[in-house]
Amino acid sequence: MLEIGGAWLIWQGVREHRGWIWIGAGVIALGLYGVVATFQPDLHFGRILAAYGGVFVAGSIAWGMVFDGYRPDRWDVIGALICLVGMIVIMYAPRGQ
Numbered sequence: 001m002l003e004i005g006g007a008w009l010i011w012q013g014v015r016e017h018r019g020w021i022w023i024g025a026g027v028i029a030l031g032l033y034g035v036v037a038t039f040q041p042d043l044h045f046g047r048i049l050a051a052y053g054g055v056f057v058a059g060s061i062a063w064g065m066v067f068d069g070y071r072p073d074r075w076d077v078i079g080a081l082i083c084l085v086g087m088i089v090i091m092y093a094p095r096g097q
Contacts, residue, residue, distance in 0.1 A: 054087025
């Protein structure tokens, strides 16, 4: 959630005129996100980032619901589910390695 939270903080700082403290907190959160990704057990950066992409899509919709009162429509939900299924395929497909 560091990636989503960081982007949201920057959005709030810039678009909602909350100021540099919000922007700075967002930059820090995004930096920490980059560090957290290095602790994942898979050795392939592209695979880890792709998996985060699926979580990012679904998490972004959930974040918007909690923090901004966003109400997703069925297409938002279907799209998020497709992304999560894609993430599962990327991370857990049987590979002959």
